[in-house]
Amino acid sequence: MSFYDSETIERARQVDLFTYPQTCEPQELVHVSGNIYCTREHDSLRISNGKWCWFSRGIGGYSALDYLIKVKGCSFLEAMEAVTNGAAIAPTSHAFISREETPRHLLLPQAAPDNRAMLDYLKGRGISMEVLDFCVQTGRIYESRNKGHGNVVFIGFDKTGKARFGCLCEIGEARFHGDLSGSDKHYSFALPACMENPAVHLCECAIDVMSYATLCELDGIDWRRNNLLSLAGVYQPKKKMEESKLPVALTRFLEDHPHVKTVYLHLDNDTAGRLAAKAIMTVIPKEYEVKNRPSPRGKDVNDYLCNRLGIPIRGAKGKEQER
Structure with missing residues (x-):
């Protein structure tokens, strides 16, 4: 059995998934x-800018080692042997680009010919057609397909309208979810930023944001006059809560919208959600007012929406956290 010192391991980690197939499996690399x-x-595995993302499985990485372990199923030692014996370990012009030095380039999967499966799935979660039509027309959601598997792709934009965040959720019972390669959580999924409204409503994931908009519609409230923002996943504060930082999505939103001074929290009714709400209320600057408004019933906003509409809620076993 081979053993490798820390220096060799670090050098192996610097070989990216463009350099490795060029050297070892050139027939596998397709432009x-x-x-x-x-x-x-x-x-469906895309390689770009020193990174790779396998869209059909919702996983990605930065090195050939990641690829060999996550995609090929190699053990760490098998992956090390393949890289050290087959690829040029000395960094090349393509071999290693650090996360800090590389501008994030969002890799979006190709859109499906139509959005039928996606719309059926989201309508089954209780989302109204008005909200769905808006999200489709503004490019916030679309359907992608790969080898018969359909996915919902959620997009977040910066204040210039450039797509900066993306995640996908597989349509079906056995779903996976994950952020797309190059996603920046500072710009998570959101619905209209109303410059006249001094409050923002914060949910955990994209479907909860769409669910909150639908609840507003049910109550006769114009959801387009609200600021609705997702955290793009579970926010985990530090053990010492006072040392935590605000979620990056909320920080960026407040910086980009200085007129907003009130934050409504609609996070999940579980331990993680309650802890996240407590942390945000602890560390947010005193100039902001925070109002904790978890859903009155169900685990999250979508559960509450389904309850109100009288449609089935997925059981705990199948409950995933779309981001």
């Missing part, structure tokens, strides 16, 4: 467009 490549074996 898609520009600086984007895929592999012949997995056409």
Whole structure:
């Protein structure tokens, strides 16, 4: 059995998934467009800017080691042997680009010919057609497909309208979810920022944001006059709560919308959600007013919406946290 010192391991980690197949499996590297490549074996695995993302499985990484372990199923030692014996370990012009040095380039999966499966799925979660139509027309959601599997793709934009965040959720019972390669959680999924409204409503995930908008519609409230923002996943504060930082999505939103001074929290009714709400209320600057408003019934906003509409709620076993 081979053993590797820390220096060799670090050098191996610097070999990215563009350099490795060039050296070891050139027949596997397929050019898609520009600086984007895929592999012949997995056409939904995209390689770009020193990173890779396997869209059909919702996983990604920064190195050939990650790829060999996560995609090929190699053990760490098997992956190390393949990289050290097959690839040039000395960093090349493509070999290693640090996360800090690389501008994030969001890799979006190709859109499906239509959105039928996605719309059926989201309507089954109680989301209104008015909200769905808005999200489709503004490019906030679309359907992607890969080898028969349909996914909902959620997009977040910066204040200039550029897509900066993306995540996907598989349509079906056995779903996976994950952020897309190059996603920046500072710009998570959100619905209209109303410059006249001094409050923002904060939910955990994209579907909860859409659910809150639908609840507003049910109550005769114009949801387009609200600021609705998702955290793009579970927010985990530090053990010493006072040392926590605000979620990056909320920080960026407040910086970009200085007129907003009130934050409504609609986080999950579980231990993680309650802890997150407590942390945000603890560390947010005193100039902001925070109002904790978890859903009165159910685990999250979507559960409450389904309850109001009288439609089935997925059981705890199948409950996933879309982001």
